[in-house]
Amino acid sequence: MAFGYHGCYLRVDVSTGVAKRIALDEATLRAYIGGSGLGVHLLLTEGAAHLDPLAPECPLVFAFSPLVGSPLTTSAKFAVVSKSPLTQRINDSLASSGFAVAGKGCGCDAIMIVGGAPELSVLVIDGDGVRLESATGYRGATCGETEQGLRERLGKPYRIASIGPAGEKQVRYSTISHDGRHAGRGGSGAVLGSKNIKAIAVRGTKRVEWAHPQELTDLSRSLSKRSLGPATAKYRELGTATNFVTFNRFGTLPTRNFQTGTFEEGAALSPEEMSATHPKVRKSCMSCTIGCEHIYALGKGKVRVEYESLFALGSLCGVSDPDAVLRASQRCDELGLDTISTGGTIAFAMECVERGWLSEPWLKFGDGEAMLRAIDLIGSREGLGDLLAEGSRRAAQVIGHNSISIAPQVKGLEIPGYEPRGLQTMALGFAVGPRGADHNRSGAYEVDFSDKVDRRNVTLEAVKHAIETEDRAALMDSLIVCKFLRGVFEDFFAEAADMLHCVTGWNATAAELRETARRIVEAKRKFNVLAGWTPEEDTLPERFLNTTLPNDPGASLSRERLQALVAEYHRQRADNDEALARRPSWPNRHLP
Amino acid sequence: MVVEFLGIPRQRAGVSELEIEAGTLGQLLSNLKRRFPSFAEFVVEDRLGPSLAANLNGDRFVSDPDTPLRAEDCVLILSADAGG
Numbered sequence: 109m110a111f112g113y114h115g116c117y118l119r120v121d122v123s124t125g126v127a128k129r130i131a132l133d134e135a136t137l138r139a140y141i142g143g144s145g146l147g148v149h150l151l152l153t154e155g156a157a158h159l160d161p162l163a164p165e166c167p168l169v170f171a172f173s174p175l176v177g178s179p180l181t182t183s184a185k186f187a188v189v190s191k192s193p194l195t196q197r198i199n200d201s202l203a204s205s206g207f208a209v210a211g212k213g214c215g216c217d218a219i220m221i222v223g224g225a226p227e228l229s230v231l232v233i234d235g236d237g238v239r240l241e242s243a244t245g246y247r248g249a250t251c252g253e254t255e256q257g258l259r260e261r262l263g264k265p266y267r268i269a270s271i272g273p274a275g276e277k278q279v280r281y282s283t284i285s286h287d288g289r290h291a292g293r294g295g296s297g298a299v300l301g302s303k304n305i306k307a308i309a310v311r312g313t314k315r316v317e318w319a320h321p322q323e324l325t326d327l328s329r330s331l332s333k334r335s336l337g338p339a340t341a342k343y344r345e346l347g348t349a350t351n352f353v354t355f356n357r358f359g360t361l362p363t364r365n366f367q368t369g370t371f372e373e374g375a376a377l378s379p380e381e382m383s384a385t386h387p388k389v390r391k392s393c394m395s396c397t398i399g400c401e402h403i404y405a406l407g408k409g410k411v412r413v414e415y416e417s418l419f420a421l422g423s424l425c426g427v428s429d430p431d432a433v434l435r436a437s438q439r440c441d442e443l444g445l446d447t448i449s450t451g452g453t454i455a456f457a458m459e460c461v462e463r464g465w466l467s468e469p470w471l472k473f474g475d476g477e478a479m480l481r482a483i484d485l486i487g488s489r490e491g492l493g494d495l496l497a498e499g500s501r502r503a504a505q506v507i508g509h510n511s512i513s514i515a516p517q518v519k520g521l522e523i524p525g526y527e528p529r530g531l532q533t534m535a536l537g538f539a540v541g542p543r544g545a546d547h548n549r550s551g552a553y554e555v556d557f558s559d560k561v562d563r564r565n566v567t568l569e570a571v572k573h574a575i576e577t578e579d580r581a582a583l584m585d586s587l588i589v590c591k592f593l594r595g596v597f598e599d600f601f602a603e604a605a606d607m608l609h610c611v612t613g614w615n616a617t618a619a620e621l622r623e624t625a626r627r628i629v630e631a632k633r634k635f636n637v638l639a640g641w642t643p644e645e646d647t648l649p650e651r652f653l654n655t656t657l658p659n660d661p662g663a664s665l666s667r668e669r670l671q672a673l674v675a676e677y678h679r680q681r682a683d684n685d686e687a688l689a690r691r692p693s694w695p696n697r698h699l700p
Numbered sequence: 701m702v703v704e705f706l707g708i709p710r711q712r713a714g715v716s717e718l719e720i721e722a723g724t725l726g727q728l729l730s731n732l733k734r735r736f737p738s739f740a741e742f743v744v745e746d747r748l749g750p751s752l753a754a755n756l757n758g759d760r761f762v763s764d765p766d767t768p769l770r771a772e773d774c775v776l777i778l779s780a781d782a783g784g
Binding site: 341353357594 | 704706707708711741751752755761762780781
């Protein structure tokens, strides 16, 4: 077995409590590395694409990586991979910190959970084995309460990943939380909730050997030093919230359910304004030198603020009251809700009310208290919340009036904070994304914010750039390292090969890892095909294709242009697949 | 012309915008480096380093130091990785 791995995954059936260690051969690990790549591969081997994601037999995978536990900065990360109950397509969400290290310390490279526990339970995995304990006392508890309570009960060496009330209620965009961070998108919390698992507690100290420890130490020092340089200054000093001001200035800040791209009251939500009234501190994930988390004081509590939460619960709902936005973000964290899908679905409902399609007159753009009420209703699935807990696509099907044309989603996943008409390479990234509209699996917005394209009028030239960002993300999510490091690397694929060499001993090259990245993207696409994907899914809602952005008349995206971009994307991907398939090294046998 | 700073460039400059004279992008960056020494870490010779980007009038992004600038132009300086 290669260095850096345990060479097996743990498959736990929570119906019976039986756990098995299943071997992973080195060729498979080299083909998919870990994290998202390994997780998708394991789902394919289980035939998960054909299953109802909320059925007991449908697996949920926590996947670690060869770099976990190493001194490489930002490497304490894990992926949660399953079929999404929101999109019915592949879903991989990432989170950070001690759960990754303790989970890998249990002597496995991934933990797969299948089955359904007889009562609400916590799955405990430690040096003594695997067992289920009752978690009925935590029914309705927030993510933070559950984590704190279980660490007091089990002991501090345990690391806890838990769901909140929203996961218990199987809200289709509920999260799995750990240490204040969330595997956030696509509803992995609902999948865990459907298995009657409130939390997973891991404690483990099994270490793996590294192939070249001294080289790894030297490389880690170099990377840590560079991670403190100008490429990460934005994250350290201001946090992602600073994007809010930038996007508003460029007219690409989604506002009032994507009706426009400029929020006239946006200044109140700038990090400079908010930090003047809400003192903040910085925090890092375990093993991270960047320290991107900006935690704002809120009454007696505190809340972590990111751009995506600020946009989704601020401008998208037309809310400019910082207190309301911070409270909403905090409430989503407590309930275990994805802030992007929560804000997107509420904003959609607000516009439906405005248009007279939904009789909930209290739910108005700009009303922070109404937004907070809606969040609580979603978390408990009471009243209107039961409909909104299904996400904007399913809600539109119930509301009718062709409201699907304004539902801000792709494949059912709500669109993050990038106005597609003004950022058209990103529009392509959204349309073709295997998990739906997503800014973490495609970094195509970077291309729009560069001199490579005209962001309001992109041509087919943009496609190769979009593919490059998608491939890079696939590799970063499988190694796993934080995307906030991306500006630190001069040649990410070459440096990734160096990291893998130090840890595993493989003489991997940049070219090999480019193939690996494409293979991982292809595996996601294969999963979706098996789950019923059709080419018609790779598009955007009608709103973006038949109306010009009101604040920017130059920003329009015709259906024909988007279709041409999507077609070119698939042509280039198919060429890649065929070229790879012709090579002897292409491990088709790994795609079951 | 007007220069607008967003994000980290605003932190370094200490102002959100200023008026300045320059005939090209390269001249502008040299002027900014002289005026704001803490800005220097982001400028390599007469080009912006990879962590920052320059945009002309909210329309196109520019990087060539010979890019001509007019008195009525507005140059925005921002972090290159604009996403979250």
